[in-house]
Amino acid sequence: MFVGREAELRLLRDALAGTPGAPTVLYVHGPGGIGKTALLRRYAQEARAAGRPVVHVDGRTVPGTPPAFEAAAAGAREPGTLLLIDTFEQCQDLEGWLHEEFLLDLPEDTVVVVAGRLAPDVRWSADPGWAGLLAPVPLGDLDAGEARRLLVRKGVAADRHQPLLAFAAGHPLALVLAAHVAGTENAGLVAPGDWTPAPETIAHLLRQVLGALPGPRHRLALEICAQAHLTTETLLRAVAGEDAPELFSWLRDQPYVEHCAQGLFPHDVVREALAADLRWRDPDGYDRLYRRIHAHLLDRVGTASADGLLHAVGALQFLYRSQGHMAESHGWHTPGLVEDRPYDPSLRAGVLALAEEGEGGESAEVVRYWLDARPQDFRVQRLRGRTRAAAFSAWLRPAPFQGRAEDPVTAAAWEHAAAHGPLAPGESIALGRFHVHPQHYQRPSPVMDLMLWRMFGELLRDARPSWSFIVLRDDGFWDAHMEFCDMTPLPRPVTVGGSAYRLFAHDWRDTPPGAWLAGKQEDMLTGAGGGLTVDPIASGPRGELAGPWPHGEGDGLAATGTPTPDRAEFAAAVRSALRDLRRPSALAANPLRASRLVAGHGMSLREVLTNAIATLVTDRDGDRTHRAATMAFLEGAPTQEAAARRLGLPYSTYRRHLAAATARIEEIMWRHEEEGRPLSPP
Known part of the structure; x- marks a missing residue:
């Protein structure tokens, strides 16, 4: 059953063969269950095959005193012996005596292997007599x-x-x-x-890896560390209390906890096992802990400096790593692999070259326009240790209708926003317009992680967002992730330089980002929604009309003499009609019955609405929106939660599909109204 560990085996073979420069003491260390004992068994086989005697000392059975240890290792006095010391953490107090006295008295051709959970004490490396004789061997995961x-x-x-x-x-x-x-x-x-x-499998694994914990506060520290992307003393203090320094110091000494410049993090299997175990045995405790960590990290996003924003957002999003398609779209790589910096005019040539390489000449001209118009909205990413830019991104905040003539993608965003009612004074749109990293173009990578975090962080810190649009190559890769983030794809892509781009939109005017994120948090904790209960039909942007369209003037009258409504009035009437579709008396009072879409083609309003719902199946991903709309408007259910259950969907997913269906039905009906075409079944 032994696999791998080729480098560790070569190290022992060199030591047994007396290869010049080979160490005489190997200090193997790593967390419980990482394979230290299995490696020592293989070492014993190698030594016996080479004709060497083997002496094995187990720290679990040897009293932690020098005389007891000497008695257990007495056979190591024979020349040429391989001395194996396993589970050394159980007699760690002997480490100083071991390297200062005991090992020095062994024959020169003795090879010693020490295996324990803890790394060797710094006194080994500080002692010049051990230089070149000791080889620390950190044992990691199998590939x-x-x-x-x-x-x-x-x-x-x-x-x-x-x-x-x-x-x-x-x-x-x-x-x-x-x-x-x-x-x-x-x-x-x-x-x-x-x-x-199963829970018993996880419990057994944790017992083997963690060993005996000092107390419940240390267990809490581990559970915090398991939830958070990176754990700092600040996080521990905010969640656990004032003994954070003691807990942090203990955490950093554990063999299954690693560290980087930004904090501590556990081994992946330890992280997931701790989280699964807590959620299974104490779901209420899991919820409380999650909410406290979430509240602290969300506060950090709001207060972080410009340089600290990305790490704050990444830490917050890490809490959602198991939801939707987050695992496929984010890597949560070790921090520091990429630098994200504001754009500087001196980088202009490099940014344009990246645009040309990643998206082509026509797109590069659009980048050139925005670099002149909104240079403050650009960021440049550089890989660690490199001097030239590897990528760039832009979170554009254009002035009203800025870029409409110069950028067809931005023009589509303005058109979509205007179709849902004019922006009020102070309202604006934001576009995640460029995500250009030619080496890994719009695919998960440390660079793309930072680009996504930057957009999310800017959105959360925006005082009054109205519309946000994320622009991505239209290859379907990001569709599921955008759906999870409640970003609705516009029906038609926009082509620039021969490449199709899809805009994903969200209207924030009814539900600001903070409330939306609270709903996402509830979705995760309940597994079936229970968060926001906004009715996508009852939340039209401009209210409803009670009567028929007012008669307009000039070209406000259609060829049939039927008055043409404005876009906002029409959208409100569509939402009202969908809600009343199974209530004939209420539907008869809807102003849409006077529209040329209905009156001009001799069709009933119910027929038109039913045909619009049926038309959804012809759209990209239309099966999902069609099912949601059919259940909500044609078949009916006592509540939206009941409709979600009938469709076998999480409540939040059902709401997203229904909101997308409603927006699409509005658009289909408005297009037919404007063009004077009958809305026939597909």
């Missing part, structure tokens, strides 16, 4: 190929590998546990892709 080989050797069918690999994240003990559980399941009852570890 993907090695992990698959282990599953194959454990007899796990290939179609069951993926969920097991995702759970274990390369951790050997987690792989073995998952393989054992998967091997005992009835494959006919549990679909391969649906496997998840």
Whole structure:
């Protein structure tokens, strides 16, 4: 069952062979379950094959005194011995004596391997006598190929590998546990892709990896660390209380906790196991902890400096990592891989070159226009250790109708916003217009992470957002992620330089970003919505009309003599009609009955609405919006929650589909009204 560890095996072979420069003491360290004992067993096999005697000392069975240790390791006095010291953390107090006295008295050709959870004390490296003789060996996860080989050797069918690999994240003990559980399941009852570890599997893993914890406060610190992207003493203080310094100091010493410049983070399998265990055994406690961390991180987004905004947003979004399609669209890479900086005019040539390379000459001309018009809205990304820009992005905040003539994508955004009612004084639009990283164009990467975080952070800090638009290459990759973020795709793409771009839109005028995010938080905690209960039909931008259209003048009259409404009035009437579709008396009073879409073609208002709903199936992703609209308007359900249950959808997903369907029905009917064409069934 032993796989991998080729570098660690070469190190021992060189030591046994006496290769010049080879160490005589290997200090293997890593978290519980990472494979230290398995490696020592393999080391013993290698030594015996080379004709070397082997002495094994287990720290769990040796009293932590020098005489007891010497007695257990007495056989190491024989020349040429391989001395293996396992579970050294159980007798860690002997470390100073070990390297200052005991090891110095062994024969020169003795090879020693120490294995424990903790890294060697700094006194080893500070002692010049040990220079070149000691080799610290941090033991990490198995890579993907090695992990698959282990599953194959454990007899796990290939179609069951993926969920097991995702759970274990390369951790050997987690792989073995998952393989054992998967091997005992009835494959006919549990679909391969649906496997998840049982609570007892997670509990066993945590016992092996964490060991005995000092107390409940340390368990709380671990559970905070498991939820947060990066844990700092500041976060611990905000969530756990004033003993944060002690807890942080303890966390940083744990072998399954790593660190970077911005804070601490646990091994992936430890993170997910802790979160799953808490949610299973104490769901209320999980909710309370999540809300406290969420509140602290959201406050950080609002107060962060310009340089700290991205990390604050990334930490907040990390709390949603298991929701929707976040895992496929974000990597949450170790911070510091990419620098995000404001655009400077000295970078103009480099930005235009990136635009040319990533999107072509016509798009580069649009970039040139916006660099002149809104240079303050651009950001430039540079990979760590590089001097030239690798990417650029822009979160545009144009003045009213700015760029309409110069940029067809921005023109489409202005047109869409205007079609839903004119912007009031002080209202504006924002566009995530460019995300250009030629090396990994609009695909998950450390660069794309920062681009998305920047847009989200700017949106949350905007005092009064009206419309936001995200512009992405129209290849379908981001559709599911945008849907999760309640960004509705405009029906038609916009072509620039031969490439099609899709605009994803959100109207924030009824529900500001803070309230929207609160709804997302509830969706995550409840698993089925329970957050915002905004009725997408009852929340029209400009209210409803009670009577028929007022008669206009000039070209406000259609050829039939029927007055043409303005766009906002028409949208409000459509929403009212959809809500009343199964109430004939209310529908008879709707002003749409006087529109040329109805009266001009001899059709009933119910016929027109039914045909508009049916037309949804011809759209991109129209099956989802069609199902939601059919359930809401034609079939009916006592509540939206009930409609979601009938369709087998989470409540939040149903609301998104219904809102998109309503907006699309409005657009279909308005287009036919303007053009004077009958709205026939597809």
